[in-house]
Every structure is written in structure tokens, then in C-alpha cells.
Amino acid sequence: MRLSAEFVQLNIRFDADALAAEIAAIPEAAWRPHPEGHAGNSALPLVALNGDPLNDGVRGAMAPTSHLTERPYLRQVLAALDAPIGRTRLMRIDGDADATLHVDLNVYWQTRMRIHIPIVTTPDVLFVVGDAQLHMAPGEAWIFDTWHLHNVINPAPTRRIHLVIDTEGSGMIDRLISTGRSYGTPRWLAPLDPPIVQPGQLLNAVFETEAQTLPVVADPQRLTSLSDIIRDGLSAHGEERILTPEIDRFLSAWALLWEGWGPRPGGWRRYADLIHDTSDRLASLPKLAPLSNGLDPANVFRQIVLQPALNTDLMAPASQEAERFDRPVFIVSSPRSGSSLLFETLARARGLMTIGGESHAVIEGIDVLHPASREWSSNRLDASDAAPSTVEALAKRWVAEARDRDGKPPVKGRFRFLEKTPKNSLRIPFLKAAFPDARFVYLFRDERATLASMMEAWRSGRFVTYPQLPHWPGRPWSLLLPEGWREWSQLPLPHLVAEQWRATTQTVLDDLAELPADDWCVVSYDRLVEAPEAEMERLCTFLDLDWDQTLKGPLPASSMTLTPPSPDKWKSQAEELKPALVRVQDLAERARGLFAREPRQRDVPPAEAVLINASPAAPVKIEPFASSHTSNFPELLAAIGGSLVVSTYQSGRVVLLRAQGERLNTHFSAFASPMGMAFDGSKLAIASLSEIWDYRNTPAAAERLHPPGHDACFLPRNMHVTGDIRVHEIAFGRDELWVVNTRFSTLCTLDAEHSFVPRWRPAFVSRLAAEDRCHLNGLAMVDDAPRYATALGVSDVAEGWRANKSAGGVIIDISTDQIVVEGLSMPHSPRIHLGSLWVLESARGELCKVDLATGARETIAALPGFARGLAFHGPYAFVGLSQVREDVFADIPLGQRLAPEDRACGIWVVDVRDGATLAWMRFEGEIQEIFDVQMLPNLRLPDIQEPGSDLVANSIILSDDAMTQVG
Structure with missing residues (x-):
């Protein structure tokens, strides 16, 4: 030291x-x-x-x-x-x-x-x-x-x-x-x-020894602190200009990996590659002057920062029996969610082994895994419980009982294994530590039906797990044992099962969030029942299992069924459950939000990618939807009393950002390449690949949403087919919708007969042609009429704007056909706010304010991404940022300012008074590009229903006159 x-x-x-x-x-x-x-x-x-x-x-x-x-x-x-x-x-x-x-x-x-x-x-x-x-x-x-x-x-x-x-x-x-x-x-x-x-002075000479001297993966703060030791020595020799950039590069890349992976095993290969790459770069540096202790600074950095940064060998070694399990699959869910039905159906996959049922006795027959060994605290197990001897004992038990669908035991070597025990929902960290390549399937069922079934299970007496649970005065304990159970002894049964469901679901969601995204997926009970074969095919594709079955007709009732299943069976207990449902609404909404990440193919390129890149060695890896945010982002939305809607054309989703307490709720709706959006209080328009959707807020539909509390529900009323005209921004005028038609370099409106009605195009564009001559993209309205437009270049030839995309952008005054600002770097999202014209210089990542009298622009904030999509509320600017494809960054200023690992995709909140960043939310995984951002003022918890949803199909909107005729 x-x-x-x-x-x-x-x-x-x-x-x-x-x-x-x-x-x-x-x-x-x-x-x-x-x-x-x-x-x-x-x-x-x-x-x-x-x-x-x-x-x-x-x-x-x-x-x-x-x-x-x-x-x-x-x-x-x-x-x-x-x-x-x-x-x-x-x-x-x-x-x-x-x-x-x-x-x-x-x-x-x-x-x-x-x-x-x-x-x-x-x-x-x-x-x-x-x-x-x-x-x-x-x-x-x-x-x-x-x-x-x-x-x-x-x-x-x-x-x-x-x-x-x-x-x-x-x-x-x-x-x-x-x-x-x-x-x-x-x-x-x-x-x-x-x-x-003195000797004997300390009669109870107890001391602790270090439990772990090195972390498996060092956190960025630790590595920065160690690097500072070297930096301090460099300043005396002037070597910082050579070594410091390499140190900064490594620390920045490590921090980015840590943000996405933390210490989880899924990131270990990426960390190792970064260490190897940095070590190679150090080897190519010229010889540096020694530090004050006579040592070579590059070698010191290698020894005290690089080498100890990753220590995967410190993980407990797998047992010989555990090594036989090849990507075992664990079904997790709250009790009575239909996991037995999923288990019994999935067990039909070729080559998949199970023990034929649940593993209560197999697992808890190992003393250290029984809740009695931890004073009956709960069924919770974490990574610290995965001692090699314990894992060995559990693996031996499962291997001894494993059979395939034909009743045959596993042959010598590795095999696929399926396990479903409800208590495992509280053991995800333990199972992941014991079997590092494990896969988890989270089954979600409507909480109303689940709670009703849990009550039925308690009352039946068939699901008693601990008949003489110490210090439990109520009926014999049924189902799993979450932490906190001792506090529920005086609760009526509906509230007891609600707490049991809540504790389990909270644990599952938190634990899954800590796993690499490729290690888990979600399954809907309703979809399993309605389309079992399709669901099995999708799930087996994700799990790399061979599904060779044909499922005709409804699935047979599972072995754990008490009474015949029915979608509305829970309603017989609706009144009894009503007070308890309030306890679980927030978690139920969080669980539903996971269904933007459906079971998917792993490392399989989509058809378009195959056409572009014929090399089978370069598959496209599809990542799930995920996000992170500063703690004050939901606070800011709550203070405003509104929400945001964001279009992400590259991922095919429209996302609602809504504050729910301290958490930011992200609600995804699927559209084909959604781009521009427009909102006027009751109407929401969404431009997609070849259509423009007309949505209307339907308060009566919001009352039917679950959980309760939604203050708006947008349902589709009309859809106009434009064809692929590359619609960018759209805006409501007095009585019509204005559309930026990028492919035809024109501003247009819509009518019932035609794809579009051209209304204006820049004076330098001589004719209507599907050639994207200037990449017209943005529209600012003044007094409900189009006033300013942005384009990426002044060109009258096909895609001529590309020749000077980094500095050829312009803002055009539509009323005079005059260019009022030029020399912009890929401008987007012009807006009039607080009496000023604002624009995003996307290729610089800058929010700018424009002086219309002189054409000068003032940079208010420089942000860490391709800026596109802008909404205002008072002094706050909500700016969309995209990571954008590398070929776009190749010759634009932002590519010089930001390394690839430093570019963000998300929403940044800027105070326009001083340019300070107040908050941010970052998309991760599949979402990498944003086009539009719209503020929904006075709507705290709105919903957008996808075309074809059950609510859309069953919502019949009639006029007041028509309603008088309804009997």
C-alpha cells in the first residue's frame, strides 16, 4: 500500500x-x-x-x-x-x-x-x-x-x-x-x-479472516483506484501522453461492460477479451521511463490492474456429476401459475430428462438445503449455499432419478434436464451458481386467476408443505415458504396468498434481472393454453431443444389440477380477492412488462441480414428489451404529471415511459418500423413502414385495463395505407395531419382516395420523384400550420444529400421557401418552444437554439449519442439519443467525439436554461435507435393497444345516438 x-x-x-x-x-x-x-x-x-x-x-x-x-x-x-x-x-x-x-x-x-x-x-x-x-x-x-x-x-x-x-x-x-x-x-x-x-488481556481472542481476497470480476471503482497509483507516477516523467490514453480506454470499456453485465458469468468472455486486447496494446507501446520505484509503468498496470481484474478461477469448481448437466432448464413462477402444465408439456421434447415430478424431497432431503437448517427463515437459497459438496449431492440425486419421455435413464456423458419445483422460484441464485449454464423459464399467469387458485390450494389441504411449521398458528402451511412469512399469521386467506404471491414474484423478477439476458425467457400461461404447439416451438427454439410433437386440441389437465380449468373461474372469488389485489398491482404490471422479450431464436440472423451478409460465421445476435435510468427520471415525470411516448423503428416498438413510484415503467407496443408520431390531447397518430395509424383515447377502455389506475387508453380507429414513402415526422394541423414524405421529398396530407396528397416541397427540388433527393425529415408547426422543415442537404438528384451529410443540413422557412439556416450536421426535430426555434444537430449530438434573424445557432447541450426526437415541457427538453450504425458514424463529427462504447440510446432530459443534464434513461439490448419523442401531458398512466389485441377486438365504439338504441 x-x-x-x-x-x-x-x-x-x-x-x-x-x-x-x-x-x-x-x-x-x-x-x-x-x-x-x-x-x-x-x-x-x-x-x-x-x-x-x-x-x-x-x-x-x-x-x-x-x-x-x-x-x-x-x-x-x-x-x-x-x-x-x-x-x-x-x-x-x-x-x-x-x-x-x-x-x-x-x-x-x-x-x-x-x-x-x-x-x-x-x-x-x-x-x-x-x-x-x-x-x-x-x-x-x-x-x-x-x-x-x-x-x-x-x-x-x-x-x-x-x-x-x-x-x-x-x-x-x-x-x-x-x-x-x-x-x-x-x-x-x-x-x-x-x-x-498484555498476554491474557483479551480472553476471547476472536478475529475474522478474509473470506475473499479478490473479486471474481473487479468493479470499475476498484480498477480506477488502482490505476490512479500509476497515474500519479507518470506525471513526473511526462509519460502520461502515451500510457494514460490506454488506461482511460480500458477503464471506459470496462465500465461500459460492468453497466451491462456486472459480475455475471455471461460477461466473463467480454471482460477477458478486453484484458487480452489491452495487454496486446501495451506490448506495442514504446519503452516508458520508470516510475519512482524503478518499475516499468506499463508492466505495473498489467500486474496490478489487468491481471487481477478477472478471477473466474475463484468460483467454486463444479462437481463431476454437475458437469453432466448441459444447460439444465428450470421453470420458475409464483405458485399455481400453471407450471405443472408447462412442465408436463415441455417434458415431451426429444432428449429432455426429468425426474417425472417435483423435487421437494430430492432437494430438501439434503440437510443444509432444508429450511429447518436455517431456522425456518424461508425456502430462499443463494450462491453461498452452492458449496461443491452440496452441488455434488444434489446432482447425484437428480442423475439417479432422471428419465426421458420414454422412461430411459441418461446415457454416459452430458444431458439436457428439466426441473420444476415451485420453491425453486426462491432459489435462482443458488441454481445458477450450482449450474452456471442453466436456463430459466419464467411462467406468468394473470394474478387474479393465480391468487384464486392459491386460495383453492390452501383450502383443499392437498398442498401442505410444512404441516407443523414452528410458530405458525394458522392452518397447516401450504405451497412455498417466502421470507417474511412470520408476519402473516393474522392475515385473512386472500391477503395471505397475496403476500405469498408478492414475495415470490418480487424475488423472481429481481433475481432474473441479475442474470445474463440470454439465460432466461418468459412464457404466458394464456398463450400456452390457447396455442400450445406454437408456444412449445418458440420455447424449444430458445432453449435449443428438439420439438417433434404435434399438439392437437386443448392440453390435458395437469396432475396438479384441482378443478377443471376455465378462464373465468377466478371470478367466483372476485369479491373476496378484491382488497388483496391492491397489494400486487405494481408487481403484476412489472411482470407483464417482460413480455416485450418473448422467447426468441438464439444467434440466428433474420432473413434480411442473410442477404446482406452471406457469411454464416457472422450471425446476428438478437438482444432483449431492457433499460436503466437515473433515480430522478420517474420523479421528474411524476412532477410534470405526464408521460412520454417514444418510437424505435429499428426494434419495431413504440414505448410508453411512465412513472410508477420510484420506478420507470416501460410499456412496449409492436409496430412495423414506427417513425413519426403526433399528439393533440385525444388523438395519437403513429407512422409505420407503410401505414399511418389513427389512435383515439377511449376512457371507457381504460377502465377495463388491468391493473386498475390507467388514465388513458388509445385504441386504433383508422389506418391509412401510404405505401413505403419513408414517412418521418408528422404533425396535427387545424383539421388535418401533415406528413413529411421523405422518399418523395415533399410535405403532404392524406385523403380517402390516395396514398398521399403533395402540398409543398423545397424550391430546389424540381419534381416529385421517389428518390429521397434531400432527405426531408423534420417539421415545426406555428399556429397549427407547417412553418419550418429540416433537410439533410440541398439536392435535386437521387440521394444527393449523402454527398455532404456532415455539413449540408438546412432549415427551410416553408412560408417563404427560404433557407434560414445552413451548414447543419444532419438536423432533425425542429420545434418552436418558448418563442424560439430549436433543432437537433444529430451528427454532433447537440441540442441547439436558432436565431432566426441571423441564422446563427447556439449549442445548448452536447449529448452522448445521435440526437433525434425532441419534446418539451416548460424548461425541460426531452431528447432522444441513438447509438446508430457504425457506417453512419464513419464520417460525422459525433464519430470523432465519441467512441462506440460511449454512445448511448435513450432519453436525456436537459434544462434549456443552462444546458445541464437533469436525468436520463438508457435503452439496452435490442433498442439502439430512436426516431421520435412526444410528451403526453396530464396522462400519467396511458396505454396503447396493438391492433388485433383482445381489448381492441371487444371494444365497440358507438355515437351517443347509437347508444340510445342499445337494449
Whole structure:
């Protein structure tokens, strides 16, 4: 550890004679040569890796060796520090020998202080750090700067013995340092007479040892801190211009990976590739001037940052039996969601093994996995429970009982396995740690039907799991046992099952969110019942299973069915359930939001991609929908009292962004390449690939949505087929919808007879032609009439705008046909707000305000993405950002300003008064490009129904006159 002074004496002292007496009883055979082979040096491990005195490693759990357990005063010394103890040894130097001049470069010692306590020494023994040197007296406690060259010199004929303790420190050690004294090349800072800890003073000499010395994946903050050690040394040599960009590049890329993957196994290969690539880049650097300790800075960065950044070998080794499980599949869900039906149907897949039913006894027959072993807290198991011996025992049990659909056991080698036990919904981290390549299938069923079935299960007595659950006064406990169950004893049954459902669903959703996206998918119970064969085909494609069955007619009732299934069966208990449903509404909505990520093909390119890239070695990987946001983003929407609607043409979705408490709710609706949108309070228009959809807010339909609380529901009323005219922005005028027809370089309206009605085109475009001559794209309205348009170039030839896309953009005054601003870099989304004209210079990632009198533009904010899509509310600008294809970035300014890993896709909120970013939400996975952003003021929880939905099919809208005729 690097210190501000060469030496610091701690304000504590020990009885060196008592320590020497304990050490004298150690047989000579227990001493070992120094791990680095220094002549005249030997060591005796007291705390070592896994408690093994023959193991000098520092990667893993530390534990006391047998030498320490037999020596009470040495244990008291460690306990007095009140800190987690790392590797600890007695270090011995023969007479007329030294420790060899060296630097402790291993990252282990960069993050730990090394405490020296002299036990056997003479006044001639000197400790040297840099240009400073001193004698450490017997029983004193010292730390020193291990970053610089140091040595211990013993010129006397007798042996020197020090107790050497490595620790990350503690509050106690901080106090001992702050009340101690420092020494270095200048001088002592204060005299010191430390108090002594006598033998027997600490009767209960208990101390902790380090459970994990290195993380499996280092977090960005840790790596930045380690890198700063090197940066500080570079500034003195002027080498920062060579090495610092490489450090920054690595840290930035690592942080981006961490944001998407964290420490999860799915990201390990990406981390490893980054380390390998960075190491190669370091090798190509010119020779750098050494640091102050004489070491090469590139090599130091490699050793203390790159090498220890990823330590996947520290994960518990898989057992021999567990290795036989090839991507086992675990069905998880709340109780009574239809998991037995899904299990029994999916078990028909070719080559898939099961034990034929649920694994309650198989799992809980292992004592450490039974809730009784953890004082009946719950069925919860996490990664810490996946000890190798436990995993081995569980795997053996499953292998012994596994059979395929024909009743045959698995042959030698790896096999696919399906498991469905409801309690596993509380064990996802355990199962993932035990079987790292596991796949999870989350089954969701309407919470009303599920809660009704759970009540039926409790009342039947057929699902009792713990008939004599300690301290449970109610009816015998049924179904799984979530955390918090003790607090439910006085609840009526509807509220009890609601809490049981809520705790389970919360755990499942949180745990799945921590897994790599490719490791799980969702299945709808309703879709399973309505279209079982299609659902099985989709699910098996995702799971890489061979589905060769034909499912004709409805699925047979599962073995766990109590009464014949019916979609409306729950309604008989609707009144009883009504108060309990309030408890689960938010989670039910969160679960429904997952259905934007349907089971999908894995690593299979779509047809269009095959045509573009004929190489089968470059598959297109389809990522799911996901997002993250600053904590204040939903707060801001809540304060405004509105929501946002965003079009993402590349992913084929329109997304509603809605605040629900502290969470941002994202609701997805599918459209074919949605682009421009327009909203006027009750009407919402959405332009898609070849149609424009006319949506109307239907409050009566909102009342039928579940869960309750929606304040708007937009249903499609009309659809106008335009053909593929590359519609970009659209806007409502007085009595008509204005459409930017990019393919024909014209502004148009619609009528009932034609694809479009051309109304205006730029003066420099001579005729109507489907040639995208200027890439007309944006429209700003003034007094309900079109006033300003943006184009990417002034051109009258097919796609002529491409020749100068980085600086050929213009804003055109539609009323005068004059170009009012030119020289823009791919402008989009012109808007009139607060009396000013605003525009996004997309290719610069900038929000700009335009002076119409002079044509000058002022950059209000520079943002981390291709800016496109703009909405305002008061002083707030909501700006859409896209990552955009690499070929677009190739020759535009944003490509020079932002590396690919620094480009974001999402919504950034900017205060137009000072350009400050107030909040952001970032799309991840499949969504990479945004076109339009619209504010829906005064609508906190709106809904958009896809064409063909059940609600659309069953919502019949009539006039007031017609309603009078309804009997």
C-alpha cells in the first residue's frame, strides 16, 4: 500500500518476550524457505490460503493454520487489531543477511497495509524504504510504504523474527494510525509511548479472516483506484501522453461492460477479451521511463490492474456429476401459475430428462438445503449455499432419478434436464451458481386467476408443505415458504396468498434481472393454453431443444389440477380477492412488462441480414428489451404529471415511459418500423413502414385495463395505407395531419382516395420523384400550420444529400421557401418552444437554439449519442439519443467525439436554461435507435393497444345516438 510517509508507528504495543516464548516452541521443521527464494530468509505461515501452511497463495479465502491455533498470545495480537486478517506469517532473516531490495507489486499488497511487529531483533537491524531507514523495536507495531523499494538488513550474527500481518484495515487500525506517529525522510512528527496489550488481556481472542481476497470480476471503482497509483507516477516523467490514453480506454470499456453485465458469468468472455486486447496494446507501446520505484509503468498496470481484474478461477469448481448437466432448464413462477402444465408439456421434447415430478424431497432431503437448517427463515437459497459438496449431492440425486419421455435413464456423458419445483422460484441464485449454464423459464399467469387458485390450494389441504411449521398458528402451511412469512399469521386467506404471491414474484423478477439476458425467457400461461404447439416451438427454439410433437386440441389437465380449468373461474372469488389485489398491482404490471422479450431464436440472423451478409460465421445476435435510468427520471415525470411516448423503428416498438413510484415503467407496443408520431390531447397518430395509424383515447377502455389506475387508453380507429414513402415526422394541423414524405421529398396530407396528397416541397427540388433527393425529415408547426422543415442537404438528384451529410443540413422557412439556416450536421426535430426555434444537430449530438434573424445557432447541450426526437415541457427538453450504425458514424463529427462504447440510446432530459443534464434513461439490448419523442401531458398512466389485441377486438365504439338504441 502506498503511504504518505515511509513509516507509520501504530499506537499499540505487545509483549515481545511472551511472543518469543510461544515461537520458541515451534519445531524447526515447521519453518519453510521464503516463497521468493531469498537467501537466508524463512517463513512460518499463521494465516494462509484455506488454512494450508504449505500454500503461499493470496487468491481466495484465508484461514488460520494449525501453528496459530496452538498459540494464544499470537491470536490475541491479531484480535487486538479488530480487522479482517489476511495472509500472516512469521518472517525470519538469518544473521548477516537481508530481505533483498524489492517492491510488493502484487495487487494484494496494493490494497492492504502490511503490519510489522518485531519479536526477536537487535538494534543493528534496519528497515529501509527509499531513502529512509529506522530500527523497529521489539513489540512495536509498524506499517510502511510497500510501493517503494524496501529492504530489511540484519548485520548482526543472530536471527531476526517479525510477525507480518496483511490486512485491508479497520476503524481500530485507523485510530491506531491517527494516534501514532509518522517517519520519513523529513523527520518524526511526534513522540510515542504506546499502551501494551498484555498476554491474557483479551480472553476471547476472536478475529475474522478474509473470506475473499479478490473479486471474481473487479468493479470499475476498484480498477480506477488502482490505476490512479500509476497515474500519479507518470506525471513526473511526462509519460502520461502515451500510457494514460490506454488506461482511460480500458477503464471506459470496462465500465461500459460492468453497466451491462456486472459480475455475471455471461460477461466473463467480454471482460477477458478486453484484458487480452489491452495487454496486446501495451506490448506495442514504446519503452516508458520508470516510475519512482524503478518499475516499468506499463508492466505495473498489467500486474496490478489487468491481471487481477478477472478471477473466474475463484468460483467454486463444479462437481463431476454437475458437469453432466448441459444447460439444465428450470421453470420458475409464483405458485399455481400453471407450471405443472408447462412442465408436463415441455417434458415431451426429444432428449429432455426429468425426474417425472417435483423435487421437494430430492432437494430438501439434503440437510443444509432444508429450511429447518436455517431456522425456518424461508425456502430462499443463494450462491453461498452452492458449496461443491452440496452441488455434488444434489446432482447425484437428480442423475439417479432422471428419465426421458420414454422412461430411459441418461446415457454416459452430458444431458439436457428439466426441473420444476415451485420453491425453486426462491432459489435462482443458488441454481445458477450450482449450474452456471442453466436456463430459466419464467411462467406468468394473470394474478387474479393465480391468487384464486392459491386460495383453492390452501383450502383443499392437498398442498401442505410444512404441516407443523414452528410458530405458525394458522392452518397447516401450504405451497412455498417466502421470507417474511412470520408476519402473516393474522392475515385473512386472500391477503395471505397475496403476500405469498408478492414475495415470490418480487424475488423472481429481481433475481432474473441479475442474470445474463440470454439465460432466461418468459412464457404466458394464456398463450400456452390457447396455442400450445406454437408456444412449445418458440420455447424449444430458445432453449435449443428438439420439438417433434404435434399438439392437437386443448392440453390435458395437469396432475396438479384441482378443478377443471376455465378462464373465468377466478371470478367466483372476485369479491373476496378484491382488497388483496391492491397489494400486487405494481408487481403484476412489472411482470407483464417482460413480455416485450418473448422467447426468441438464439444467434440466428433474420432473413434480411442473410442477404446482406452471406457469411454464416457472422450471425446476428438478437438482444432483449431492457433499460436503466437515473433515480430522478420517474420523479421528474411524476412532477410534470405526464408521460412520454417514444418510437424505435429499428426494434419495431413504440414505448410508453411512465412513472410508477420510484420506478420507470416501460410499456412496449409492436409496430412495423414506427417513425413519426403526433399528439393533440385525444388523438395519437403513429407512422409505420407503410401505414399511418389513427389512435383515439377511449376512457371507457381504460377502465377495463388491468391493473386498475390507467388514465388513458388509445385504441386504433383508422389506418391509412401510404405505401413505403419513408414517412418521418408528422404533425396535427387545424383539421388535418401533415406528413413529411421523405422518399418523395415533399410535405403532404392524406385523403380517402390516395396514398398521399403533395402540398409543398423545397424550391430546389424540381419534381416529385421517389428518390429521397434531400432527405426531408423534420417539421415545426406555428399556429397549427407547417412553418419550418429540416433537410439533410440541398439536392435535386437521387440521394444527393449523402454527398455532404456532415455539413449540408438546412432549415427551410416553408412560408417563404427560404433557407434560414445552413451548414447543419444532419438536423432533425425542429420545434418552436418558448418563442424560439430549436433543432437537433444529430451528427454532433447537440441540442441547439436558432436565431432566426441571423441564422446563427447556439449549442445548448452536447449529448452522448445521435440526437433525434425532441419534446418539451416548460424548461425541460426531452431528447432522444441513438447509438446508430457504425457506417453512419464513419464520417460525422459525433464519430470523432465519441467512441462506440460511449454512445448511448435513450432519453436525456436537459434544462434549456443552462444546458445541464437533469436525468436520463438508457435503452439496452435490442433498442439502439430512436426516431421520435412526444410528451403526453396530464396522462400519467396511458396505454396503447396493438391492433388485433383482445381489448381492441371487444371494444365497440358507438355515437351517443347509437347508444340510445342499445337494449
